[in-house]
Amino acid sequence: MILDRFRVSGKVAVVTGSGRGIGAAAAVALAEAGADVVVSSRTEADLAAVAERIVATGRKAHVVPADLSEPAAAAGLATAAVEAFGRLDIVVNNVGGTYPRPLLESTAEFLEEAFRFNVATAHALTTAAAPAMLEAGGGAVVNISSNMGRIAGRGFAAYGTAKAALAHYTRLAAFDLAPKIRVNAIAVGSVTTSALDLVTGNPEIRERMESATPLRRIGDPEDVAAAILFLASPAGAYVTGKVLEVDGGLQAPNLDLGLPDL
Template identity: 75%
Template sequence: MILDRFRLPGQVAVVTGAGRGIGAATAVALAEAGADVVIASRTAAQLEEVASRVFSSGRRAHVVPLDLADPAAAATLAAVAVEEFGRLDLVVNNVGGTYPRPLAETTPEFLEEAFRFNVSTAHALTVAAAPSLIKTGGSVVNISSIMGRVGGRGFVAYGTAKAALAHWTRLAAADLAPKVRVNAISVGSVATSALEIVVGNPELKAKMEAATPLRRIGEAEDIAATVVFLASRAGGYITGKILEVDGGLQSPNLDLGLPDL
């Protein structure tokens, strides 16, 4: 059956930033596909709620409250997965994000912080996980962004970091082939807490939807389903690629209204 290719029976995944939004939806989707999950974020209460949803699907979850802004801390999750579940098949580098900021207010320190949070953490965890992933023939899925490939005011730090993560994906895929696949998802506007100020404003939401070819804001499950595809045998002939899951966007669908300098 073709649908069997989308299953992940007995596999083990690490999902960062799993307390809410895309990370939480991904952890639950992976569990529904048959995987046990190590879930990490800063807020223990959010992780426990996600863990209960994983348990309800019949799989196991191990909760790790952790400051994922520290690459060394993120790297420890690989060992945690092997210690708790005996193996590691998938790393989902979901943690990331950076607040918009005008160019003139984007200090080198702010830019470096964005790079560390969005790229260095993914690098550290993937390098730590690589020996286990090589053993299992596993994969890595990185969560990038449309802002890593289009221009838009206010996103010089975030967009630069996500563009770096996208190209890091291509380079890491070459280094880890043929035993480990590495892919990324270029995410468009998704209804998570990061977009709450827009989704909660009917006027702003309508403008964003009108500027999106598919005329809607994405759901976290749209991204979670793509992670399952890339991690499973269904995506087994894909590596070094950036899948655009963005409603068809070719330019930003939200103008921050920043004036000319």
């Protein structure tokens, strides 16, 4: 059956930033599809709750509290997976993010921080995971980029530049790691995570965002988790070096920060 191609039974996955939001949804989805999962973020209580959901599916969870803004901490998750489960097959580089800031207030240091958190961490874990994946016969990497890496909006110079870099890093890494390791990315639109709480909690702003989105709603973490499962599973076996847009059809930002002309 075609649904069997979405199974990842017997595989081991690492999901960064998996205490809540997209990362948590991805970790649970992979477990439901048959994988044991290493979950990691800063807050141990959040991870424990996600681990309970994974165990409820019949799979195993390994919790690693860590500050994943540091590339070395992200890289260490590959070793943690092998030590806990004996192999590593799937990596979801979900951790990242940068707050909006006007261009002239975005220092070089702010840009470097955005690049480290969104790109260097993904590179560190991917390169650390590759030997274990090759030993297991192959694997899949899914990077979480953003629609702001391909469309323009005021206030997103650092974040958008970093996410655009992650998208192209995906294409380049896919060439280097083919044919045994597939590398893809998802350009995510507005999704109901804690990062959007300040705006989606305001009914007026939320209604404007939904009206500006062709599908007329804000995305759910599970919308992205389903795409992650496709790219990580045999269902996506002939896909590498691609950026899948999961953004409700956006061709322009659906959130105006109201930054004035200079």
